[in-house]
Amino acid sequence: MSLQIIPPDINIDFVGKRHFFVGLSTLVNLAALILLFTVGLNYGVDFSGGSLVQLDFTRPTNGDQIRHALAPLGLGEITVQDFGKTGFEYLLRFEKVRRIKSLGADIDGALAKAYGPNVGKVVRVESVGAKVSKDLKRDAIGAVAIATIFMGVFIAWQFRRVSWSFGTGAVIALVHDVLVVICALVLSRLQFDLTTLAALLTVIGYSVHDTIIVSDRIREDAAKRRRESLASVMNRAINETLSRTILTSGTAIAVLIALLALGGPILRPSAFTLLVGFITGTYSSIYIAGPVVLFWESRVKVKPESARAA
Template sequence: MSLQLIRPDINLDFVGKRYFFVALSTLINVLAIVLLFTKGLNYGVDFVGGSVAQIEFSSRTNGDAIQKALAPLDLGEITVQDFGKAGQSFLARFETVKNIGSIGPKLETALDKSYGPGVAKVVRVESVGAKVGSDLRRKGFAAVIIATIFMGVYIAIQFRHVSWSFGAGAVIALIHDVLVVMCALVISQYQFDLTTLAAVLTVIGYSVHDTIIVSDRIREDSTKRRREPIASIMNRAINETLSRTILTSGTAIVVLLSLLAFGGPILRPSAFTLLIGFITGTYSSIYIAGPVVLFWEGDSGRTKTRTGSSRAA
């Protein structure tokens, strides 16, 4: 006898609670938009240009002391933040310098004067021009928008025999997921760079995958129960795929929690982005994509599946 995580006859009323969760999601999305325009993302050097140096110390110090030690180098505005081991690992950001190859030794020399020889070590130095950073930021956000639209179009075409509203539900669910992830990044102030952007695009793909699983079950059930209201069919489909959803998402979340805890500071922003994205992607497949379809079709609407057209293209 096989072990079942959730009994097959479970019948939770997901559809009946949609108004509460849609209101909650709307509130979170509005908060995300406000935070994006007021506090903003913590853009990395990839998107704003400039130089960044990772500095390791053998003893504890603080950002103000590092800024004071580097001030004689005339690097423009310098910002310092903890990176990894608190008090001993830092990222120093400053304006792009012409000879980036020699900046590492200069930083170490300036730090040696304040802290003593060998206390500070420059691990790496990276530099991106302001124009290149601006172009990367613009193209990065364009990639997110285009991916969201085309994913929605794909789902709309795949499920056109059930209802074109599945495409609208998918797009709105993806927008919701991206906004929730951005809200989490603004609050946490994890660095938003090319690696984090790649994680956001991965979240879009994962969310669509989860939405397709639920939608495909709705399509299968609608061919068997053409006279049944779509709200009832949708609720049954969500319950039937619940065990698979929990197992798939749960496995991924456990891995991401491990990366977040033990992956180190370089992997932490992308692991955090994926973690929040996978959670909200699973949530939106149930409580956002479905309600959009119901709003479009009406709670008691019948599915529009045609005979012989129940398979995906």
């Protein structure tokens, strides 16, 4: 006898609760937009430009002591941030540096002079010019927009014989997922860099994957139950795929929780992005993509593929 997490005859009224969840999601998306334009993301050096240096110490220190040690180098205003083990690892950020190639060696020398030999060392140095960072930011926005549009077009084409509105629902669900992830990143103040952008694009792909599973079952059920309303067919399809949704999402989320807890500070922003994105992607496949289709097709009965082909 196989183990079943979800009973095969489960019948939760997902569609009936759509108005509440659509309203809740709308409020969250509006809050995300407000936070994005008022507070903004914590851009990494990839998008903000300047230099980033990671330091590692063998004994505890603090930001003021580090700034004092590096003052002779004339680096200007230095932002010091705890990174990893508190008091021992730090991230430094500054906007303008002249001698990029010798920056690591210069900092090592200043730390040795202030703290003594082998107490503080440079672990990594990253530098991005202002023009490059501006281009990267523009390309990042373009990548997210193009991925979202193409995903929507793909789903609309695949399910055109049932309803073209599936593509609209997929695009709106993807926009919802992106905004929720951005809201979480703004609130958490985790760094948004190229690895976080890659995680955001992965979220878009995962969200579409879950939406396709539900939409494909709706297409199958629509062909079998021609006399049922769209809402009934959709609710049945969501319930039929609920076990698969929970299993696939649950295993991925469990891995991401472990990665977030044990992956260290470098992997934390991307792991956090994936975790929030996978959760909201599963949610939007049920409560965002479906209601959009119902909105456009509320007065039209879903036609099976055989009827559309005829």
